[in-house]
Amino acid sequence: MTALELARRGARVVLACRSRERGEAAAFDLRQESGNNEVIFMALDLASLASVRAFATAFLSSEPRLDILIHNAGISSCGRTREPFNLLLRVNHIGPFLLTHLLLPRLKICTPSRVVVVSSAAHRRGRLDFTRLDRPVVGWRQELRAYADSKLANVLFARELATQLEGTGVTCYAAHPGPVNSELFLRHVPRWLRPLLRPLAWLVLRAPRGGAQTPLYCALQEGIEPLSGRYFANCHVEEVPPAARDDRAAHRLWEASKRLAGLEPAEDAESDEEPQPEDPGAPSSLSSPHPEEPMASEPYPSPQSSPDLSKVTRRILIKAEPEPQAS
Numbered sequence: 001m002t003a004l005e006l007a008r009r010g011a012r013v014v015l016a017c018r019s020r021e022r023g024e025a026a027a028f029d030l031r032q033e034s035g036n037n038e039v040i041f042m043a044l045d046l047a048s049l050a051s052v053r054a055f056a057t058a059f060l061s062s063e064p065r066l067d068i069l070i071h072n073a074g075i076s077s078c079g080r081t082r083e084p085f086n087l088l089l090r091v092n093h094i095g096p097f098l099l100t101h102l103l104l105p106r107l108k109i110c111t112p113s114r115v116v117v118v119s120s121a122a123h124r125r126g127r128l129d130f131t132r133l134d135r136p137v138v139g140w141r142q143e144l145r146a147y148a149d150s151k152l153a154n155v156l157f158a159r160e161l162a163t164q165l166e167g168t169g170v171t172c173y174a175a176h177p178g179p180v181n182s183e184l185f186l187r188h189v190p191r192w193l194r195p196l197l198r199p200l201a202w203l204v205l206r207a208p209r210g211g212a213q214t215p216l217y218c219a220l221q222e223g224i225e226p227l228s229g230r231y232f233a234n235c236h237v238e239e240v241p242p243a244a245r246d247d248r249a250a251h252r253l254w255e256a257s258k259r260l261a262g263l264e265p266a267e268d269a270e271s272d273e274e275p276q277p278e279d280p281g282a283p284s285s286l287s288s289p290h291p292e293e294p295m296a297s298e299p300y301p302s303p304q305s306s307p308d309l310s311k312v313t314r315r316i317l318i319k320a321e322p323e324p325q326a327s
């Protein structure tokens with residue numbers, strides 16, 4: 001739904017999916033539904049660091065612009081896979097961490113640009129144990145815990161990324177889509193139970209279109225740049241528990257993630273290269289990345305109060321148009 005909305009607004013959309021068959025089919029459907037031919041599939045398996053690197057190389061060599069990077073993919077269970085590492089952390093946080101790192105130079109030359117990390121309210125139950133961050137997860141109890149931990153990692157990642165990117169024109173946000181009627185948990189329920197649960201899920205959970213609104217808001221809403229690094233739900237910035245605004249933990253996670261993602265010190269420095277001066281017409285992103293935690297009633301713009309999403313998209317798209325060729 002997020003991709004469809006962006007395509008409808010005329011953006012060039014790269015769908016990064018692990019299955020070529022499903023990814024190509026989704027890209028085809030999105031082109032049909034949006035009437036926008038600029039929707040393409042590129043292979044990415046977030047469980048594999050090699051695949052993340054291959055995707056980044058392919059993307060950087062074929063796509064001159066990256067204005068909005070949305071980390072939406074996620075898993076809630078390891079299914080039948082038995083990996084010698086924490087698969088939930090790998091797919092939900094380490095893969096996106098590495099990808100962000102590898103694509104940062106491109107984001108920096110496309111400012112004002114954004115990173116949106118789709119997290120979850122489950123982060124509130126997360127507790128990061130740095131001594132066993134990458135331990136394999138076994139059984140549904142450990143999986144539930146690892147899911148919450150990985151979503152806490154998303155919130156801390158957005159926070160630390162905002163700190164690291166302060167003044168660059170790249171801003172980032174953690175977004176909770178709400179309880180959405182999707183395959184996230186249902187696909188791991190026994191087959192015989194699914195027909196019973198589906199109607200219930202349809203009744204009580206948000207439709208995917210509703211779930212896309214907060215990630216879209218974080219991707220497009222004008223004026224939220226001073227809230228870079230914050231957590232959004234229902235298109236509003238929200239308070240997070242102490243564990244999710246612990247700057248020391250955020251920095252420690254950053255360092256641990258570099259190690260788990262296999263980032264070399266030289267690559268770490270590389271992402272600092274190519275910074276360009278910010279677009280003077282762009283909204284300022286130079287304010288502190290973590291301004292005072294606002295109360296829920298503060299008047300931050302919401303899609304209801306601000307009809308400007310199309311304007312922001314237009315700004316992004318205008319920037320996305322190819323430069324005129326020198327004759």
Ligand SMILES: NC(=O)c1ccc[n+]([C@@H]2O[C@H](COP(=O)([O-])OP(=O)(O)OC[C@H]3O[C@@H](n4cnc5c(N)ncnc54)[C@H](OP(=O)(O)O)[C@@H]3O)[C@@H](O)[C@H]2O)c1
Binds near residue numbers: 073
């Ligand atoms: N649903 C909710 O209630 C809810 C609530 C809070 C937060 N969220 C978050 O929302 C995001 C989207 O979840 P969803 O509800 O839309 O779940 P979903 O229907 O299961 O979609 C998850 C997507 O992630 C992709 N994916 C899984 N493993 C991958 C990998 N190794 N590499 C690349 N892509 C991979 C899946 O691809 P395949 O098609 O190949 O499986 C699928 O397209 C997740 O980050 C989730 O944590 C969801």
